[in-house]
Amino acid sequence: MSSPRLWLVGCGNMGGAMLRQWVASGVVAPDRIDIVNRGDRDFPGGVRQARDLPDGDLPDMVMLAMKPQQIDDIAARYGERLAGVPVLISILAGVEEAALAKRFRTGAIVRAMPNLPVGIGKGVVGLYSESADAAARDQVAALMTPLGLVEWIDDDALFNVLTAVAGSGPAFLYRFIDALAAAGATLGLPADQAERLAVATVQGSALLAAAADVSPAILADRVASPGGSTREGLNILDREDALKTLLVETIRASVRRNAEMAAAARQSAVGLGRITLFPFVLSLSHRPSSPRTGTRRTALRQAQGERQGGSSSRNRTKRLSWCRNGANSDCLEGAAMVPLYP
Ligand SMILES: NC(=O)c1ccc[n+]([C@@H]2O[C@H](COP(=O)([O-])OP(=O)(O)OC[C@H]3O[C@@H](n4cnc5c(N)ncnc54)[C@H](OP(=O)(O)O)[C@@H]3O)[C@@H](O)[C@H]2O)c1
CATH class of the missing domain: 3.40.50.720 (NAD(P)-binding Rossmann-like Domain)
Structure with a gap:
């Protein structure tokens, strides 16, 4: 070609x-x-x-x-x-x-x-x-x-989820690698050695997962024999689905931001600039969103609300009252300070 x-x-x-x-x-x-x-x-x-x-x-x-x-x-x-x-x-x-x-x-x-x-x-x-x-x-x-x-x-709405998982994913993984290395260093390994170990471990594990014919969940269980030391560690990550819950919250936050950026781009020529500067939202109090609030539902509800809404100010009012009602109380607070970026 x-x-x-x-x-x-x-x-x-x-x-x-x-x-x-x-x-x-x-x-x-x-x-x-x-x-x-x-x-x-x-x-x-x-x-x-x-x-x-x-x-x-x-x-x-x-x-x-x-x-x-x-x-x-x-x-x-x-x-x-x-x-x-x-x-x-x-x-x-x-x-x-x-x-x-x-x-x-x-x-x-x-x-x-x-x-x-x-x-x-x-x-x-x-x-x-x-x-x-x-x-x-x-x-x-x-x-x-x-x-x-x-x-x-x-599905265009799912593009925001893909963006969070794959587009932003490297940043989340780098945090994990950094945390794994920091944990090793906290328990006595030289920091540079702990970092090398963490990077090589993630690299090799990802390659293995990509080549394997079973899911990463099964691979994890294969490393962890019952009563062994890996199982003890996994028990911490698995306790009350700690890691899964954290990642759902992480991806949800990114999806929400992507939906906000999409809403801004749908609006007037100045919309993208405005959403980052809108000062009102800075004064909103922070209340954590319910872990049961569906990521996709949250993004879709917001996106649909804005599609159906008329003027940009009406949309913003709608978003703000939505925040105040507690449906998604932290929805714009972070957005006011985060740069437009995946
Ligand atoms: N970075 C990521 O991980 C990532 C992942 C997925 C998607 N994206 C998307 O990729 C896009 C770029 O991100 P980035 O990280 O590559 O940003 P970046 O490094 O800042 O690059 C932006 C580019 O746009 C150019 N530019 C800005 N204004 C321009 C203008 N008026 N005319 C012509 N060129 C102009 C800049 O030129 P100068 O350097 O000459 O100013 C620069 O080359 C964003 O839309 C982002 O959403 C990024």
Whole structure:
């Protein structure tokens, strides 16, 4: 298959990781890639970068890889130039296909959610599209395959869950590795040695889990013989489902934030900026949400409420009264301080 022509709008940490693996794997020839960013970065030789999109024919695909809050600026600058491009890929966390379609008159629009290990071909790329036909889906999947596991999602609402599990997942795992190492160091191992042990243990265990024909739950039981020391440790993690409960809460918080970002992008041109600055929410008191509140239900209720709501101020009022009613009392407090990011 011949190399596609690709334009990237923005190419920082994530776009750069994808780009390097595309070039390393040979799926895209470097001289078929043009990047528009605000300053030169270190990219593989042959890749062109500039402060504006190139003249001439449109490429096969364009990928948006700037921050979500820059979408209106980018749409104003490049929307006309990109009109008619056959496939628009967006890795912008929390920006739904409809919000992209509102700003860009392109052919198929595909949301892609990569995670950082794509840079070594061991990542995950979640894909979602209502507008792409089979040919466009194949084209995007072929581009993403050298980056790692490619998974299509059929339900836009579940894309936020995928984003939390796989897009944000590396951060959660790094915390776990760090905590495992810190535990070893607390009990006497030199800190650097504990870190090496923790990293290698997670690396080997993940490879084994990927190759195994049984689930990670069964693998855990295989390591832990009854009455043994591993079982003693697992008993702590399993007590009242401590680890599972913590992770459901973790993923729920990320999903909620993704839903908020999606709601903001659905609104007016200034919506994305506003949701981070909205000062009112800072004064809301923090009450932990019920562990039984369903992650997906929470995200969907909020998203549906905002879809049905009219003006942005009405939506915000609705969200705030929802918070005050205790349905999700911490729902916006954190959001006011967290940057727009997966
Ligand atoms: N990092 C992750 O783990 C991750 C995971 C999944 C999805 N994402 C998504 O990936 C996207 C990028 O995140 P990132 O971490 O790669 O951010 P980043 O490192 O800050 O990169 C953003 C890029 O956008 C460029 N840019 C900003 N404004 C621009 C403008 N007006 N015109 C042209 N280029 C512009 C920046 O150029 P300059 O460097 O020249 O300023 C930079 O190259 C976000 O939408 C995020 O939601 C990230």
